[in-house]
Ligand SMILES: Nc1ncnc2c1ncn2[C@@H]1O[C@H](COP(=O)(O)OP(=O)(O)O)[C@@H](O)[C@H]1O
């Protein structure tokens with residue numbers, strides 16, 4: 166069992182500034198890959214380092230499996246970590262880098278050789294075993310860094326932005342590699358830190374969204390995408406980002422409308438005591454054709470960006486600038502006036518003041 | 524990055540400047556070389572650095588001069604100097620590298636005070652310590668002994684070595700150590716398996732410094748060593764140009780032979796002095 170559980174973990178680096186982490190409760194079930202995601206400085210690395218034991222939590226406890234590891238040194242936690250900077254031992258060959266931990270554990274030299282060879286083959290670095298890290302490309306170094314973690318066969322893998330130094334193509338390849346490594350064992354739990362929402366969506370069994378040291382939402386990628394708990398999460402996931410319009414909640418003909426200058430959208434649900442709302446709609450949820458009774462809005466196109474399979478229309482509407490994603494053969498051109506259809510069931514409604522979902 | 528090709532004129536000026544500086548630096552060396560290979564005890568009055576006659580007599584005299592019991596003096600003092608300089612380097616480096624690592628990576632009570640003290644003692648010239656050191660060595664019965672000299676040299680070299688090495692350890696990435704800690708290495712293993720090998724350029728610089736100071740030092744050596752069997756080379760050199768009779772030819776030949784080992788060390792250590800050992804460890 167290698168469930169990772171944090172209870173009431175907080176971290177204050179110094180007395181004056183705000184805490185880097187505030188009372189984090191998090192459980193990652195055995196065998197899952199959880200991705201911690203959020204903007205830079207939100208406390209992702211801090212969380213990871215607390216799980217690793219490289220940093221002490223100011224309050225709270227960390228469990229791996231059933232063991233309280235809060236006061237156990239990193240070496241005895243049975244975890245392996247891949248650093249953003251790779252942190253390969255520069256004076257050792259690739260082989261020695263991979264073998265380092267096993268040698269410290271005093272494994273038999275023959276077994277070390279076998280395990281290193283096997284991991285090196287699976288990561289296609291077996292041709293470079295005698296080289297020093299400086300004679301490798303960025304992608305190869307990243308593979309060695311991953312290999313060094315894998316060879317130990319730990320209970321928990323920790324990744325701190327492992328792909329951020331690679332170019333886009335390599336990043337895609339290594340993402341698949343990491344998914345494969347994680348899936349190759351049913352009992353390895355992985356905690357992966359990134360600021361990149363695409364990496365988070367593609368890799369995660371479970372996404373943990375952090376902002377300013379506070380958890381915003383925990384859920385599967387689809388849950389997070391379809392039902393963001395607050396405006397921050399809604400805006401963080403998806404490219405291009407969700408459109409937001411702020412409006413008054415007004416009762417009209419028995420239904421509640423989000424009403425602003427020149428537009429009025431039925432909300433389809435109660436909003437309680439709240440009288441100003443932020444309505445979010447994803448670019449792909451706005452369409453150019455629809456049922457005659459669907460809520461609409463007039464807009465004019467001011468920029469058209471072709472992506473290939475799709476096209477992005479940046480339009481001016483009474484509610485401000487909106488982005489619409491539609492198929493590439495749509496006829497709309499710059500300057501055209503359009504009618505946008507905004508289906509009621511695709512609207513995300515947030516309290517404008519608290520920014521929480523209603 | 525696109526740098527403009529330098530104009531021929533400005534490039535010419537740069538070369539002219541460099542050549543002039545080189546001449547200024549090399550001139551004294553040339554004068555000593557000239558004296559070493561020119562017969563006669565006295566300095567010629569000519570400013571030309573080119574010898575008019577050539578002879579090896581000074582080298583022969585230097586290497587063959589012996590004391591009453593037949594010991595060859597130069598070789599004996601060279602051996603003394605080697606012992607003192609090597610022992611100083613080893614003692615200094617061993618103590619300095621552990622101290623520097625601790626000051627660089629651990630947080631403990633007295634750390635800042637320790638660092639400040641190391642800097643403060645650097646500010647006093649060695650001669651200021653002459654009297655107290657003399658008294659201490661006298662009480663320990665270490666006057667006239669090479670061991671006493673090694674202790675004195677090592678203690679004066681250590682502050683500099685600690686500072687230089689601490690700066691070097693500070694520059695090594697923290698992640699390497701964290702990776703090793705996760706890999707299960709103890710603090711001591713991290714130190715000697717990871718950090719020490721990476722600090723080789725720093726060790727080379729500080730080792731060379733300790734060796735050179737000990738090898739060249741004259742004032743302390745001439746004060747503490749009164750028995751001529753314990754002399755080091757600088758003391759021998761000075762004694763060849765005494766108050767009443769000066770053999771500058773012998774002095775020049777001795778100075779050149781004395782500087783050869785340091786030059787050889789520079790030559791062999793230069794690849795470390797250039798540094799760059801952490802290349803390839805972090806980033807792409
Ligand atoms: N060693 C440290 N000392 C002081 N403050 C730190 C330290 N490490 C991180 N912080 C602060 O804690 C906050 C969270 O940092 P971090 O966990 O590294 O963020 P992330 O990895 O999400 O970018 C930041 O505001 C950062 O400035």
Ligand SMILES: [Mg+2]
Nearest residue numbers: 209210211326
């Ligand atoms: Mg970080």
